[in-house]
Amino acid sequence: MTADKIVFLLCAALIISSALMVVTTRKLIHAALWLVAALFGVAILYAILQAGFLAVVQVVVYIGAIAILFIFAVMLTRKEMLDKGAQTRSNWWLPAVLGVLILVGLVFLILGQPIFSRTAAQIPVEVDTLRNLGTALVSQDGFVLPFEVASVLLLAALVGAVYIASGNNN
Amino acid sequence: MSIPLNWYLILSAALFCIGLFGVLSRKNAIAILLGVELMLNAVNINLVAFWRYLDPAVMTGQVFAIIVFAVAAAEVAVGLALIISVYRRRKTVIADEIDLMKW
Amino acid sequence: MDFLNDPLNFIAGWMRGLLTGWGLADGLATVIIYFIGITVLIIFAMTLDIILVWVERKVVARFQDRLGPNRIGPFGLIQPFADIIKLIIKEDITPAGADKLLYNLGPVLAIASVIFLWAILPLSAKIFGVDLNVAVLYLVAAGSLGTLSIIVGGWASNNKYALLGAFRMVANMISYEIPMVVVLLIPTILANSMSVQGITQAQSGMWFAILSPLGLVIFLISAIAELGRSPFDLNEAESEIVAGFHIEYTGMKFGLFYAGELLHAFTFGGFIAVLFFGGYGGFFGLEKIGFFSWLNNPFIQAMVFLAKAMFGYWVIMWIKYSMPRIRIDHMLAFNWKFLTPLALVVLVNTAILSKVLGGLPNWGYDLGMFLSNILISVITVEILRAYGRKQRKTGVKLTPRGVQNQEQAV
Numbered sequence: 001m002t003a004d005k006i007v008f009l010l011c012a013a014l015i016i017s018s019a020l021m022v023v024t025t026r027k028l029i030h031a032a033l034w035l036v037a038a039l040f041g042v043a044i045l046y047a048i049l050q051a052g053f054l055a056v057v058q059v060v061v062y063i064g065a066i067a068i069l070f071i072f073a074v075m076l077t078r079k080e081m082l083d084k085g086a087q088t089r090s091n092w093w094l095p096a097v098l099g100v101l102i103l104v105g106l107v108f109l110i111l112g113q114p115i116f117s118r119t120a121a122q123i124p125v126e127v128d129t130l131r132n133l134g135t136a137l138v139s140q141d142g143f144v145l146p147f148e149v150a151s152v153l154l155l156a157a158l159v160g161a162v163y164i165a166s167g168n169n170n
Numbered sequence: 171m172s173i174p175l176n177w178y179l180i181l182s183a184a185l186f187c188i189g190l191f192g193v194l195s196r197k198n199a200i201a202i203l204l205g206v207e208l209m210l211n212a213v214n215i216n217l218v219a220f221w222r223y224l225d226p227a228v229m230t231g232q233v234f235a236i237i238v239f240a241v242a243a244a245e246v247a248v249g250l251a252l253i254i255s256v257y258r259r260r261k262t263v264i265a266d267e268i269d270l271m272k273w
Numbered sequence: 274m275d276f277l278n279d280p281l282n283f284i285a286g287w288m289r290g291l292l293t294g295w296g297l298a299d300g301l302a303t304v305i306i307y308f309i310g311i312t313v314l315i316i317f318a319m320t321l322d323i324i325l326v327w328v329e330r331k332v333v334a335r336f337q338d339r340l341g342p343n344r345i346g347p348f349g350l351i352q353p354f355a356d357i358i359k360l361i362i363k364e365d366i367t368p369a370g371a372d373k374l375l376y377n378l379g380p381v382l383a384i385a386s387v388i389f390l391w392a393i394l395p396l397s398a399k400i401f402g403v404d405l406n407v408a409v410l411y412l413v414a415a416g417s418l419g420t421l422s423i424i425v426g427g428w429a430s431n432n433k434y435a436l437l438g439a440f441r442m443v444a445n446m447i448s449y450e451i452p453m454v455v456v457l458l459i460p461t462i463l464a465n466s467m468s469v470q471g472i473t474q475a476q477s478g479m480w481f482a483i484l485s486p487l488g489l490v491i492f493l494i495s496a497i498a499e500l501g502r503s504p505f506d507l508n509e510a511e512s513e514i515v516a517g518f519h520i521e522y523t524g525m526k527f528g529l530f531y532a533g534e535l536l537h538a539f540t541f542g543g544f545i546a547v548l549f550f551g552g553y554g555g556f557f558g559l560e561k562i563g564f565f566s567w568l569n570n571p572f573i574q575a576m577v578f579l580a581k582a583m584f585g586y587w588v589i590m591w592i593k594y595s596m597p598r599i600r601i602d603h604m605l606a607f608n609w610k611f612l613t614p615l616a617l618v619v620l621v622n623t624a625i626l627s628k629v630l631g632g633l634p635n636w637g638y639d640l641g642m643f644l645s646n647i648l649i650s651v652i653t654v655e656i657l658r659a660y661g662r663k664q665r666k667t668g669v670k671l672t673p674r675g676v677q678n679q680e681q682a683v
Contacts, residue, residue, distance in 0.1 A: 023192030056410040064417025073250040095194030099187040106183035116176040136229035150240040157244030165251035
């Protein structure tokens, strides 16, 4: 048991327990805050995987923007579903069984492949992953097209969200 | 990095299944979107883990994860705008009750 | 290893020897040393915070032509301790309808989001928490935790003024994050690095405040908005929503919000120093001359850094106590219609010029950058003047569309 394994297990426990709270807790605002905890755990995971940029972007985008949006949406619609009534469908056991089955199948598949039990080599000192990522995003033989398409997607989402939520369009 | 790759894969599979359960079992449309976020994060863990364990010099995994970030942000913005718009007109956020187009 | 030249490594090495001498494993010793280091950093920041309370009260008194605290101790120096004792012995009230866990989480997150920032604040070339290669983005990430603390505190208080304050604050912080992120890319481009150490060392010859004065101004404005200080203190707005998001907090929980705000302001003063005034260095090459080599001493550098940070903090206070609060629609319009486009223009200008002028000698590069910023400011002011003239001529009020509707709806 090395230090990084202990950190990973703590982090995995945080992610799984908060994710379970997200899907089971009755108060929606708590669900949104448990989502923040789960996403924070994922950010720590990225840091363990030496993807520092993604770890920070995870916090900025997910916690700083997406989670806040969720909390806003819960607050704006909370008259209806505060605490009263069941939060899950009556036949909630069906998705639970489905989820467990898929999980068992996936774990079986993953453990059956010996290639997945490999460990990672050290990243060579001369490889600057941050610089490589930046270059890959904007170079022509890299991913400049998906990058630009993503920006168009974001613009479309921005315009669409403003139009739908503005309420002046009826 | 003495952690085997399949630890990450199992964690991500578990997160994905929890998210799937949330999406299928919740009544509230916002809670369904919360489940979708969990599933997207599970996918991202996989992408970044494969990037790290296969070849860190090739950035495909991280770039894919960044695109997923952008798509998730767009999805949440439009999705929540739709939910709020529906709530304004029909005073409900329960997915089953939004059945105007059901026949 | 000499204590005077590399204090942190010296102490860490000494403690490692001590701990392993007691028979502890090397890995465990590392963990313990890191924990002690984190604790010392936090204690340093919080002690500084106590002094900041005194500084803030003294400076605001001078701005308002008063004396400030002067009864307890010399120059009132013991006053903050008296304040703390007062806050601790006050009754700790949790409102009846409050969400207990979240209500208590709010102040903790508020102070934590500030302490997070101290991890990357470089006091000197040898005294710093960690040198992240994405430090500039980390600054924004820690800010988003601050947003979360306010919305959690405001919602959990179960008070409509608190919720209004939280809503306003979140609108404020999320909007002003955009010009801040854009403008943070300017030091990144100029230094070719995202780490605070890299940015500091890139300014040893010339401060970025001179290369990009507009960037500095935009960063200062968005930092003040991020802090929620006047003129952007809509989250508190005593005259409208009483005290905003911390209306229900009493005793030390309120104290944590207050201390967090002061320390946050000082920390942003520090980041202004790092990003635009050369941080602990930036002596224009003076430290390379043999006679001034004492400037490279870590303790001298830490003193220089703290002095520069205090200056940034003083500027933030100066603005706070001189400007009236602005209305929320004006605040949002100012950000989206003015500050964000301007930040984007300055960023594009910096990016293009750093490529075009890259071949020039240093003074040509610096002069080109400076003059381009002056040109942009002149053009901006001219556009604003023309806009203002048009507004006065047509007599249109500066009210954006939709505000009247919202007022009716509320």
